[in-house]
C-alpha cells in the first residue's frame with residue numbers, strides 16, 4: 001500500500017519570494033518559493049494528507065498541475081528537513097505511558113522512513129555495557145534507564161561511601177558500605193522492571209576482560225577511573241570488536257567526553273600517537289603558551305572535583321552521545337573528537353577533533369572491514 005504522507009506541526013509565513021517555515025523553534029528554514037508552489041504543497045500536506053497520487057489530486061483541485069516526479073522530489077526534500085510524517089503509522093503518545101517524552105523528543109528527528117516508535121524500539125533493543133557506576137556512570141545510568149535501554153551490564157568494584165552522595169544520586173544512606181554495582185542494579189530494577197540488568201563486581205585487568213563482555217553489546221560507556229591504561233584497554237577491545245565506545249570524565253573545572261566509532265572515526269590510540277598519553281587537552285592549533293599550560297596541567301595530580309551539577313551535566317552529554325549511537329537520530333557528535341565543557345565559563349562547550357593515524361595498528365582492521373562492507 002502506498003504511504004500516506006502528512007505534515008508535522010509546522011507554521012509558515014511568506015516573505016517576498018521566500019517561505020519561512022518552522023517545525024522546531026531552534027530550526028527555521030527559508031524555502032525559495034517564487035511561484036507559491038511549495039506553499040500550496042505544504043497546505044495540501046496539512047489539509048489533505050495522503051498518497052502522492054492523492055496529494056497531486058489535491059494540488060490539481062487547487063489549480064496546480066504537477067508531475068509525480070516533481071511531487072516526489074519536493075516531498076523527499078521536505079522529509080530531509082524532518083517536516084513530514086507517515087500518517088498511516090500514527091504514534092499515540094498518550095497511550096505510550098512512560099515513553100511519552102521519549103516519543104515527543106523523537107518526533108523532532110523522525111522521518112517517513114523511521115518514525116518515533118522505530119527510534120524508541122532501537123533503544124529498547126539495545127544492550128549497553130557501562131564501565132563504572134560512579135560520578136559519571138551513575139548519572140549516565142539514570143538517563144539510559146529513563147530512555148528505556150532494554151539491557152544494561154554494569155561493572156564496578158567500589159563500595160558506596162558518604163562522599164558519593166553529593167553527586168551519585170542512585171545511592172542512598174541505606175546503601176553505605178554496600179557494593180556500588182549491586183546497588184546501582186537494584187536502583188534500575190526498582191525504577192524500570194522491564195530493563196534486564198546484570199551487575200559485575202570487578203575491575204578491568206586488560207583488554208581481554210572487556211572483550212569477554214562484548215558479545216551482544218551495542219555500545220560501551222566508560223566512566224571508570226582505574227589506572228593509566230584503562231582507556232587504551234577499552235579502546236583496543238571495542239575497536240577490534242567493532243563496538244563504539246564513549247568516554248566521559250572530569251578534571252578540575254573541565255568536563256570532557258569523546259567517542260570512538262570503529263572504522264568511521266579515529267580511535268583513542270590514534271590520539272595517543274598524535275598527542276601522547278594522559279588527559280592533557282590536545283590541539284594542533286594552540287598558541288605556544290597554551291601548549292605550555294597544557295603540559296603543566298598534565299603534571300597536576302588528577303583530582304576529581306566534580307559536584308552534583310557537573311556530574312549530572314557530563315552524564316547527560318554522554319547519554320545524548322549514547323542515544324546518537326543507539327538510534328542514529330543524528331550522527332555522533334564526539335566521534336574522534338574531545339568535547340570540552342568549561343564549568344567556569346557558563347558551561348560553554350568546544351569540540352576538538354584529533355587526527356586519524358593511518359598506521360594505527362588498533363583501528364586499521366576496523367577501517368578495512370568497514371571499507372569492505374563487513375562489520376569489524
Ligand SMILES: [Zn+2]
Pocket residue numbers: 266267268269270271357360361362363364
Ligand atoms: Zn586508531
